Amino acid sequence: MGTVAKALELLDLFSRARPALGLSEAARLAGLNKATCHRLLGELQARGFVEQAGAAREYRLGPAVLRLAALREAAVPLRAMAQPMLERLADETGETAHLSALEAGRLRMLAWAYPAEHVTRVMMADTDTLLFHATSSGLAVLAYLPEAARAAVLAEPLPRLTERTESDPDAVRARLVEVRSQGHAESAGSFEAEVHSLAVPLFDTEGAVTGALAVAAPVMRMTGALRGRIRDRLIAAAMELNDQGGGAVPPDLAALWRGAMKG
Amino acid sequence: MGTVAKALELLDLFSRARPALGLSEAARLAGLNKATCHRLLGELQARGFVEQAGAAREYRLGPAVLRLAALREAAVPLRAMAQPMLERLADETGETAHLSALEAGRLRMLAWAYPAEHVTRVMMADTDTLLFHATSSGLAVLAYLPEAARAAVLAEPLPRLTERTESDPDAVRARLVEVRSQGHAESAGSFEAEVHSLAVPLFDTEGAVTGALAVAAPVMRMTGALRGRIRDRLIAAAMELNDQGGGAVPPDLAALWRGAMKG
DNA sequence: TCCGAGTGGTTCAGTATATGAACCGATGGT
């Protein structure tokens, strides 16, 4: 593995649950020698990507990431556009709405909004990476990925997270055909046992999938009526988002969506 | 220089003015061999720090920086706290307010807010790095930096940006004594000829300077009354920000500020 | 139509650069 990849992997160790970590801890988690880890962290620190805080000299993410994120938002304002839309989706459906983006072959949580309505709701803050085969967002993305990328994903082992998780690649492929014919993806209890969710894919200007928009509800609340409302709102939001953000929806999917909105 | 440093430097090539760049262009700007640059960008891409967009295969910042920025904000909510405060400052003073943070030995723009009031105002969007000797924010930070770091900054050449820029290290040191005795820094026309600004330093939980809060006005609008109002609002905002964010203001400075607020 | 000057991207020998075991001194618990 390249040195740069190791350094960047170090940045991936941080999470909401673990906002700061010590040198030895980082080395252990990343599987690096302590000296190597120290040098890498040093280089990251020199550029402001991490900083050392407190008496324990723990490392945490630095201000450089904020600056870069602001630049990314200036170049590709997906997040800024999506946040109000997520709030609206959460409001209209009464369930948790979230946005994920394809990042280095993984599907990762980018933003989310909770409904005011219910006391119980699906929480998103602790979810980092969404598995392709076990989530509606993952299926939505996977269905519209180029075959090569799809094959790469399905070549990996597909862990069974719950007893309802589909772990056979061919069965997943069958689900993808379904997704493409419906224009949206659905998954019930395959990621978390009590969660039922619907998702639609998002595209960039070249028509490549970039992520997914989804709404997740507790299984026990997911009635037929709610399913329909979520699907409609989701498609409307995705059309708007793809439109505003210059996303090029594949013609057949666009046709499906238009049909769904009329019916 | 380490490989990682080179890769991170590559990320610094992006700016609002240059949101995307080609391979050759990046190599040229970073002073790297094209092959090396390609490999580094490849590693950054594999982790989602950059992505290739469009038919021209230009590179731009990727979604990974958004995720990391969200984590940084969760750990150190400086920006979230500061933004509303900046808006208020801009509103109360009628001038541009901005926040900068110390990052790898440089002082960089993090956030800003414009006043609704005036048609002419100081623009911040294109300013990236603030020079220590030529800006009020820089002086405010420099005054409270540990001597070693301060010496390092003053050992570098101090470019004269305007005819009012102080480029003699000793003269700058004299200004810093002034800053420390006043509790805020001021600079008129030393960064941009038509800009007059005031700034106060911000601190972390260990009492180390982390950045500055500043208000900048066109020189021709900066009357004595406005100066006084800006200074008061700035100090009030800094006290609040340091307080909320757990920043430990050095005792003598805290005393100065309290005195200024009473008088 | 051909040419030259740009692209983005790849190869591979040579060497600069990263690596990791062993080592500090400090701290904290038993």
Add this chain to the structure above:
DNA sequence: ACCATCGGTTCATATACTGAACCACTCGGA
């Protein structure tokens, strides 16, 4: 007093990085 941590450093070893030269392609003249 001991042991097990911690963050950080050293230096001989060898691995992973470098860069000149090379593709194939596109574009705008001449």
